[in-house]
Amino acid sequence: MPICAAVTVVLTAAERRRLKKMAYGHKTPHQARQRATVVLLAARGRGNARIAAETHLHVDTVRTWRGRFANGGIPALADRKRSGRPARFTPVQVAEAKALACRLPAETGVPLARWSCPELAAELTTRGITGPVSASTVRRWLRQEALKRWQHRSWIFISDPQFRTKAERVLDLYARTFDRVPLDEDEYVISADEKTSIQARCRCHPTLAPGQARAMRVNHTYGRGGALAYLAAYDVHHAKVFGRCEPHTGIAPFMNLVTQVMSREPYASAKRVYWVVDNGSSHRGKKAANRLATAFPNAVLVHTPVHASWLNQVEVYFSVVQRKVVSPNDFTDLAQVAERLRDFEDRYNATAQPFQWKFTTSDRNDLLARLDRHTADHPEISSTALAA
Incomplete structure (x- = not known):
């Protein structure tokens, strides 16, 4: 059978610089580094078999990425979109779960100070908001937001x-x-x-x-x-x-x-x-x-x-x-x-060096102005009350 000739790869100066950054960058993902290396070696005129030997890749893999670059350039080196498994939960259900997490449990009749992910998952199922859902799924939903349920901040008037x-x-x-x-x-x-x-x-x-993979033990x-x-x-x-x-x-x-x-x-x-x-x-x-x-x-x-x-x-x-x-x-x-x-x-x-104290009289004035606006919107708060 006749052997197919390798696709010729020609790089512009800009493409060469970008590919070198991908191939030698310390923070570049491993797969992206391999693909950039394949293209750079192909641009030097090397055959697919020799590139496969140098990169420890299969020759079919080298041929694939060489052809993808020749047809689509650097953007073609990225993974193609995959359909993946269909979502089990709708965006509305996820939004309702986050809304419940933003409420104090006591407001909903649950005798807790704060939600944990297992308790929140059980509550979502009990209320019929979702079907059976794991605590790890709820944790992943909340991790995408700025909400940090395990933290709290105190304040004083x-x-x-x-x-x-x-x-x-x-x-x-x-x-x-x-x-x-x-x-x-x-x-x-x-x-x-x-x-x-x-x-x-x-x-x-x-x-x-502390020891290897071990924190201090007290x-x-x-x-x-x-x-x-x-x-x-x-x-x-x-x-x-x-x-x-x-x-x-x-x-x-x-x-x-x-x-x-x-x-x-x-x-x-x-x-x-x-x-x-x-x-x-x-x-x-x-x-x-x-x-x-x-x-x-x-x-x-x-x-x-x-x-x-x-x-x-x-x-x-x-x-x-x-x-x-x-x-x-x-x-x-x-x-x-x-x-x-x-x-x-x-x-x-x-x-020691002096502390870099950043709260100035201007910050104090801004604070008091903000509190004045707050007390104006909430007359039940005394006008002399100041928040720290």
């Missing part, structure tokens, strides 16, 4: 009528101004707070480090070794942390932290040191401000708005401590907890 003024003062200090006057070089901003009830949990079995059972409070003062513009551990919180432990900072330079001889604090019981109100000014005349206490401790930058540092030091909690006693916190302070101060 702030009723502080002086929110605008207090927030502006704190945000201006972060921008190195106070009462519209730029801060001098010998004026500092300290953000301070307490992280309460850090426990010493001694695990009944040693914690195992034993569930533990012995209680007590708890302590970690007080920290964070220099906002110099990324310097001063911390101390106390048996409990209160006025005396907080003043110990203030004394620890204010008794050293450059804060002892500074013109002003502004202390940004929330409305905790150990530093709340006018009495706390007077107490601080009496002990250190160059110290000024600045309160965040009520229910707005998220404006206090030391909370960001506490979140770092929680992730890097406290969790998972496996300490033999409180002395080890305190030592770990002190060592982490030294490590943090050696390399």
Whole structure:
């Protein structure tokens, strides 16, 4: 029988560049890389048998993709559309399933806090929305949307009528101004707070480090070794942390932290040191401000708005401590907890940079304007209520 001659392949410069990217790209799918390689070798005048030997493909496969490119160019190298199995569920059924997932189970009479995929699949069948459907199918439907049923976000209404003024003062200090006057070089901003009830949990079995295809393993059972409070003062513009551990919180432990900072330079001889604090019981109100000014005349206490401790930058540092030091909690006693916190302070101060604080007075104004529009549309919400 006569042997069919191989189809001649001629490439333009643009096609050659594109095929080379497909053949040598690290993120190119394997099949696309093979097809591009076949075309490039065919353009060099090589026969199908030789290409098959070099690419470890069957000669019929080489002949197919060579002919497909010759007839349709680069677009012909893609897979053709396939009919596939007919869909078992209609678009309307899928939409109703997603709508049910977007409702709280309690609103439909189901005593659950949130839907799981197996429970949602069973509910769809019970209501007659669909026939028998698997949990994996429901999970695939929901994965296509932005809906994440396993997540939730909390929110709070702030009723502080002086929110605008207090927030502006704190945000201006972060921008190195106070009462519209730029801060001098010998004026500092300290953000301070307490992280309460850090426990010493001694695990009944040693914690195992991560291994091959295995996460860190922490034993569930533990012995209680007590708890302590970690007080920290964070220099906002110099990324310097001063911390101390106390048996409990209160006025005396907080003043110990203030004394620890204010008794050293450059804060002892500074013109002003502004202390940004929330409305905790150990530093709340006018009495706390007077107490601080009496002990250190160059110290000024600045309160965040009520229910707005998220404006206090030391909370960001506490979140770092929680992730890097406290969790998972496996300490033999409180002395080890305190030592770990002190060592982490030294490590943090050696390399820390000031936080890139992005919430400015402009963002505050936008927030308040949005809330004003919201309260106008919902008169039942107090006009002084602010959302955080």
